[in-house]
Amino acid sequence: MNEKFKDTDLREALRRNYANVPEMRTPLQLPRGGEAKTRPMRRWLYPIPAIAASILIAFLLWPKGEKAPIAQPETQQPVVAEVHEPHKSYEPRESYEPRESYEPRESYKSRESRQPQQPAAEAQNTPLATREGQGESPLVESLPLLAEAQNTPIPEELGESPVELPVLPPERQALVDMFLAEEALQVAYMQQEQTKELRAFTAGLEGKEPETSHLIIAF
Amino acid sequence: MQTEKQIVESVRKGEREGQDEMFRRFVNQVFCMIVKQVPDVMDAQELTQDTFLKAFRHIDRYDARQSSLSTWLCRIAYRLTLDFLKRRRPIVVSIEDSSVWQTDISDEELETALSTGNEQRIEKLQELVQQLPNEEQMLLTFYYFDDLPLKEIAYITDADPKALAVRLYRIRRKLYKKLKIES
Known part of the structure; x- marks a missing residue:
């Protein structure tokens, strides 16, 4: 079985068939992303989908407060002023009024x-x-x-008139809320990591086994 | 110059350098094998890239004791090419096949019949080979054109060497029979 058949006609036929085999048009490049496909996902990337999911959940479950009235046809109710009311929780006007506690x-x-x-x-x-x-x-x-x-009393036009803050519409306010929630989650996650590292470092100094830390944020 | 072992180790670690080296070293061999069966260059190039992506992904399955790295890559390329060709043009088994193999012809007789040096026969064989199913064409290419030993072809095609020898015999006999009918 190791001895090969000569079959010269067949060999020649095949050689002629493949004589005009096209060559590569451009030198082939190793497709980008090949590495990413072969490598497992890096560990530090794991929290990202979890954070994204928690932000989404937080956004969905976020207390809406007063709902903006359902948009009516323009002929009946052109523009509702209440829609542009500031978010209740912020109360920007009050926060800029001089507080008693300061008493300068x-x-x-x-x-x-x-x-x-x-x-x-x-x-x-x-x-x-x-x-x-x-x-x-x-x-x-x-x-x-x-x-x-x-x-001396401050002139009315300088001191007494409250500062007018730009009022955000509810959609933008929701975006701001979402951004703040994301920031808070990231900070909390970083703190959790630092706490873990500190515990491990302290345990290492004391020559003890590092304690299994309690999760601050559970994803 | 990295050895095959070093390349495999590097690819196993997921290092880009190892992947580049493996690709650079074997890309022409794999492409040439594919392009013989897939005449469209773009398709052949795509299949070549797919071969390497699959190789990188399943590098843990490579066993250096069983085959060389190039043979292992050819095995992957063979599978991908066959799958591609099956999707493109379904294999049609001619009715003659069943009747052809019933005729018993010895290997020596076949060898003599397929080694005449007759120009007309060679041209006819060129046509007949192109009419063969993809798997049979590839088998003939491995055996006659690439001059690979049966054991290596068996590894690439994932077949038993003895079964492969029988299959090769049947293909040769089929070609011989067709040549006889045509003449």
């Missing part, structure tokens, strides 16, 4: 009320006093002026 004017008032009562000698011992002890430093002198300026 109050604090300056109290300082002003304390300053004139201080004796001159005491004032001279303060770092703000001049070296020669004569008169007051320009800073000390400017304090009553500052206090006076604080007491």
Whole structure:
């Protein structure tokens, strides 16, 4: 069986058949993506689909709040002003109004009320006093002026008018919410990884087996 | 210059360099084998690329004790080519086949009949070979054109060497019978 048949006619016929075999038009390149197909998915890529899925779920389950009224035909109800109301949870107007807790004017008032009562000698011992002890430093002198300026009412057009924030429509607001949720998830995931590494490092220093960490985020 | 073993190891690790080296070294051989059966160059090139992609994916199945790397690649290319040709043109088994093999002719007789050097017979054989089913054409190509030993052809075609020898005998006999009828 090892001895081959000569069959010269058949050999010649085949040789002639394949004499005009076309050649490669362009030198073949190894198809890109071949490597990706052969390599298993990298471990660090695993959380990405999980994160995407959780964002999607979060987006679907996100409390909608007040639903925008269903768009009516334009002839009946042209544009509903309520649709452009700001999202309730943000309340931008309130957040920009001066809060009581800051009380900037109050604090300056109290300082002003304390300053004139201080004796001159005491004032001279303060770092703000001049070296020669004569008169007051320009800073000390400017304090009553500052206090006076604080007491003067702010013109209405500057201080009293609340800052108007651009109001986002609900669709864009939802996008912003989604983005914030994604950011929060990523930060949480990074923290989880860091915690794991820290635990492993600490356990390594102590010569102990690293504890099995509890999952902060379960995908 | 990497050895076959090093190339295989590199591909097993999923390294791009190993894949490039394997592709560069064997691409012409694989392409030439495919293009004999698939005359469209674009199809042949695509099948060549598919062969390598499949080889990279299943490199763990390669056993150096069974065959060389080139033979293993030819085996993959053979399967892909046959599948491709089956999809393109279904195999038609002629009615003559059954009657042809019933005639008993010895190997020596066949060898003499297929080694005349007659120009007309050679031209006729050219036509007859092209009419054969794809698998038989490829078998003849491996045996006569590439001059591969039966054992290696058996590995490529995933067949038993003895069964392959019988099959080769039948193909030769069929060609002989047709030549006889035509003349």
